[in-house]
Amino acid sequence: MKKYKIPEATINRLTVYSRCLEQEEIKGIETISSAEIARKIGVTPAQVRKDLAYFGEFGTRGVGYNVKDLKKHIMKILGLNSKWNVAIIGAGNLGSALFHYKGFQERGFYVAAIFDNNPEKIGKKMGDKVILDFRQDINNIIKELRISLAIVAVPADSAQEVVDKLVNAGIKGIVNFAPRSLSVPSDVILRRVDLAAQLEILTFNLQSKSQIYGK
Amino acid sequence: MKKYKIPEATINRLTVYSRCLEQEEIKGIETISSAEIARKIGVTPAQVRKDLAYFGEFGTRGVGYNVKDLKKHIMKILGLNSKWNVAIIGAGNLGSALFHYKGFQERGFYVAAIFDNNPEKIGKKMGDKVILDFRQDINNIIKELRISLAIVAVPADSAQEVVDKLVNAGIKGIVNFAPRSLSVPSDVILRRVDLAAQLEILTFNLQSKSQIYGK
DNA sequence: TAGATTGTTAATCGATTAACAATC
DNA sequence: TAGATTGTTAATCGATTAACAATC
Secondary structure, three states: OOEOOOOHHHHHHHHHHHHHHHHHHHHOOOEEOHHHHHHHHOOOHHHHHHHHHOOOOOEEOOOEEEHHHHHHHHHHHOOOOOOEEEEEEOOOHHHHHHHHOOHHHHOOEEEEEEEEOOOOOOOOEEOOEEOEEHHHHHHHHHHHOOOOEEEEOOOHHHHHHHHHHHHHOOOOEEEEOOOOOOOOOOOOEEEEOOHHHHHHHHHHHHHHHOOOOEO | OOEOOOOHHHHHHHHHHHHHHHHHHHHOOOEEOHHHHHHHHOOOHHHHHHHHHOOOOOEEOOOEEEHHHHHHHHHHHOOOOOOEEEEEEOOOHHHHHHHHOOHHHHOOEEEEEEEEOOOOOOOOEEOOEEOEEHHHHHHHHHHHOOOOEEEEOOOHHHHHHHHHHHHHOOOOEEEEOOOOOOOOOOOOEEEEOOHHHHHHHHHHHHHHHOOOOEO
16 A cells, blocks of 8 residues: 655645635535635645545546535544544633634634643633643643643743643644744644744735845 | 745745744854754754745855844844734734734734724723724724734634725735635735644644555 | 865755546 | 546656855
8 A cells, every 4th residue: 555645735725625615515505626616715626636636536527526525524534523622721812812712613622721830820710711730730631631632822931841741741732832943752743833923924025025036 | 137936935934043043042142053953943954054045145154154143134034124013803802812912022013903893892992902993994094003914813704804905905914814715916915824724734643643545 | 274064056856737538 | 428527647846955066
């Protein structure tokens, strides 16, 4: 059996395809072609078909894809056929924002616990949850609540320490919002999201329009 | 003059390099090699040198790069040598989180205004700002406060309408947090950030470890 | 000079796309 | 059958990397 390495960009697009199919499903559309999907999200039809072909044959030649079925297939590919429990570390501005953000729930992620290590915050309520003591409770709670993913929303300086403790507690997938490169063992998956960087890429592009780099 | 197209990935890495250099600067390190930068952030030294070479010659052969100077150069390349005024559209959970997030300020982005179109929110205070009426005030405020960037944190259904009005008001750079593909004229730059998708990529990777796609 | 590290070229690697046979 | 659209191959395109001359 030949094993393919699937491009990171393909996975990114799968999440976009699934969002697009969700909309079509709501509209009551039953069948969609690669060309229509492509147009809606701004890629080529070949790209759509190639991306899907990594995982199977989901369409009908001459007809297209069944919206409901394809959505289900993609959700399964992304691992969204089951629920995932998530912990948020850091009850500051960003942490509390992510805690209240409804977009996670919609996609099958349940924020099961929120942690901080500030004594003034520990014990206070956030929504329907009590803010837990990161240092004291993290190991037990992760086991008890079967939490497998963590979102790190702590200051950059403490991010590595937090991630080390999460790894130690058995977490295998981490999204890091602290603007710092962190290291984890090879069996743990770490993603970094830098919110300010999103704006920086905009300003680069706006700037470089009036400027030509070259030689 | 030959014009290079600079890879998107290069710009992404520039933001990471600048963060890394910031840290080194704080530590008091004066000189750094491409190999050290590469190791710290997990890329190859050739990658670092190639990325920088798109924009100029910033190092000294046999020596390395001056940390302070290189950081300044990269900040300039990213357009961060001047301040940028930003508007946040949507005063819900995510919008208010982004409003309070300190990471923008640190990189030279000033959140100058926050808008909503819910009458119950308009007029209320958020931090030191009053929530403004998106439909009524957007054009004037964007001109008055010289706002050039916008962050869209509204529900998916109203995102396209909001973006249209922003484009109409003269905004040229938009970061969209609503999970929907939107369309803008070609002179406007739109970036999409899907927070749930970050978790989905994790779950895909965790899943696919125990699963082999291929044929 | 010897050692080190950049800047740059050419080779490699991988992702995208055009094209078309398969087939509904 | 004719028309349409998939799944897949091969060609193209672009990004990464190895290697090395330049030079501090």
